[in-house]
Amino acid sequence: MNNKQDLKQVVNQALAEQKVPHVKLKKIGVDKVNVERLTKPSKETRQEYWGKGLTYAAIILIIALVVSIIGFIAVRGLSTFLQNHVNVFHFLTSTDWDPGEGKNYVGAAAMIVTSFAVTILAALVATPFAIAVALFMTEYSSKKGGHFLQTVMELLVGIPSVVYGFLGLTIIVPLIRNIFGGTGFGILSATLVLFVMVLPTITSLTVDSLNAVPNHYRQASAALGATHWQTIYKVVLRVAAPRIMTAVIFGMARAFGEALAVQMVIGNAVLMPYNLVSPSATLTSQLTSQMGNTVMGTLPNNALWSLALLLLIMALFFNFLVRFVGKKGQK
Template sequence: MNNKDLKKVVESALDKQKVPHVKLKKIGASKVDVASLTEPSKETRQEYWGKGLTYCAIILIIILVASIIGFIGFHGLETFTKDHVNVFQFLASSDWDPGEGKSHVGAAAMIVTSFSVTLLAALVATPFAIAVALFMTEYSSKKGARFLQSVIELLVGIPSVVYGFLGLTIIVPFIRNIFSGTGFGILSATLVLFVMVLPTITSLTVDSLKAVPSDYRKASLALGATKWQTIYKVILRVASPRIMTAVIFGMACAFGEALAVQMVIGNAVLMPANLVSPSATLTSQLTSQMGNTVMGTLPNNALWSLALLLLIMSLVFNFLVRLIGKRGQK
């Protein structure tokens, strides 16, 4: 509809008014501002700007993520496409010395150590996290819960280098005195990561327990169940999918931790014989060796392959979180 047609419609509407409006009785068709009726209002323009900024932010994030994945994937695959390293040898061999040639590029020792440290840290931290979360949500007063929440937030805010330094000065000598040897190894890294991932798992577990409807608790208690029976057979079972999600998030944090682990694990690329022998993870090897290689060489490409492996594992952890979340909704 053009401006002339719109003007005719307004004029017809004004003429047909049986009871003219007070504010419109002196308004004729000639005084109607057609432009204000056809142009977008200020609110509409603000909505357009808001949508435009939102879409731009989403597109920027997608481009950024795709660029990171593409960059790491391109350089990580050069080990196999350019240097012709066998993929199975890379994953199964524990001989790691890329400077000696492609037959010495094996990441099995670092893969085993990374998974060992991650799983042990999660196994140690999960019972403590669940116990603290249960105390905060089911037994503690509001003041006690707020105090514990502040302590957890304080642990989250401590830099990883501080955890690594504490592990180097306290945990490593303690393990050396008990088990002899150097004190460096999977056990030291596990204890450091236990303290680091405990706040993450605890916070997410608290949210999981709070999400359980209070009607479930009241119904269980009304049926004669004790407090602990309600917690064990009702609350924990309902919240178990979200608690598993919290554990996986903690494992993802532990798997990607670099600096603190590097300071206490020993950085020896050897297949771990026990929990107190020096070893190395994917992240510790990356942080200690990336500055000592030349871009485009086999040692550098091999480190990019380790980074690609870490990226794949982070994607796997995210997939597991989504999978468990969907099952929990069902």
Template sequence: MNEEKLTRVSKKARLESRGKIITFICIAVMVIAAVSILYFVISKGLSTFFINKVSFWDFISGKDWNPTKTDAAGNALVGALPMIIGSFAVTLLAACISAPLAIGAAIFMVEISPRFGKKVLQPVIELLVGIPSVVYGFIGLSVIVPFIREHIAGSGFGIAAATVVLTVMILPTVTSLSVDAIKAVPRHYREASLALGATRWQTIWRVVLRSSRAGILTAVVFGMARAFGEALAVQMVIGNSAVIPTSLFEPASTLTSILTMGMGNTVMGTLDNNILWSLAMVLLAMSLFFIIIIRFIGRRRKAK
């Protein structure tokens, strides 16, 4: 009997040790992959400044983008400011438009009509999440761009068209995360508010939204991170003109649009290729910045 128990214990111990080893291997692969990507992008991006001797300040603040040419002083025209401004413009505008819509939809799905929201709105949101970005871009190219050109101003390509496309793309993501944040509010918060004589809207506004504020902010920042890194859909509707836009209806460009257009047309090791890796490094830095914000908001929510 004792021998059987010892055999079972030894088998469980071996299974547990195998599980730990497999888990460790999986985590190690993920860490190695993340570190390798960071090292590769950063090393390639810094080559522009250490090997090609391009000034970092000229790269960040320059307004002219034409890596194949130089100015009168012999400096390469690699100013990334137009793309940085374009990326932030479409991201912030898309977040400002999608956030109220997403929060309103989440409130309706959780607090006002949960049955209708679960049966109708939830499948619609899941469907929007699963649509490929190229489909969004093609719809924007076929519908939004002609509409802006015919009824508003300009050629139709520009920040306005890209903002509309990105708003629709990140709306389901922000909505889903906002729904989870509102559902996480304890039920007794609502019951206590209603017991004190508050109306349903007062309870939603002063209790539910305030309690889920950190989660909703995380949802918005997560949506902004996705919008900032979107490439194909934006490239199809923004116009891809590397100039600082003076209007929402003029062609512009983003970091991702320039990357997708130029990476396949350059030779590894040349300035044209290294400067694109520098754009990728800026994009990676902004993505890490968004991740840090999300983790900071999450820690504050746990502390409360």
């Protein structure tokens, strides 16, 4: 009640101190002022509250979802070591993989080595092509040419993984079999398939990195007498190097987590690879091919969840690496 009386006094004082004669505010009496309406939240204020509430609810839901996924995978993955008493060092270093035979045959070293080999080789092959395409799109081509190449890259991103795997199975595997002999399945086939799959990701992010370089750097280099290629090599690429590294890491993360396409061309044999054309298996290919053949709660099932936990740890590592490289680039 005191607040309403104070508000009336403020309105009355404002009317009494009105100094503009042609504004007939004195006709507005204190009794005509809707104090209730002035003291209640407006429609815009209520919309502001609803907007903030929905935003915070969405954030809480996403955080809860992420924590739930990580917690669920961690609980299932650690069951191999806590319930089945598998030695962690043995799990990471042994190449014997047959969980149905007991805890002494739960070794993921072959799959870990193959996963890293495929990922690193795919990144090494794709990065030069991605940088070359990105340089052409940003430094040499016209706007129409750049838009055309951008459309092509977007089409490559939209192709499903199973299509890449099928093309690799029908084209790349027979080609490698005819050239190198053997079955044609192996790290080399998986590398070539992943090369095409990660190329659009690395290229798109590299284009954004090159476009982020200020134009006055190029102008200053040209003013000093540098050629176009010298400007690109000595200035543009060096300034954009941290962001390009981030693009490569994102491509590696995509390659490391790819499952279906790799499964179709790598051979799915849990063996330590002794060359690029011998059948082998990655963490993801073993998960997708064997998860439906195990019973929940058994050692074979828990061992597969441990592989999933290892994949989750690697995904978190790639995210940390991206942030680390990004901070180094800002400095």
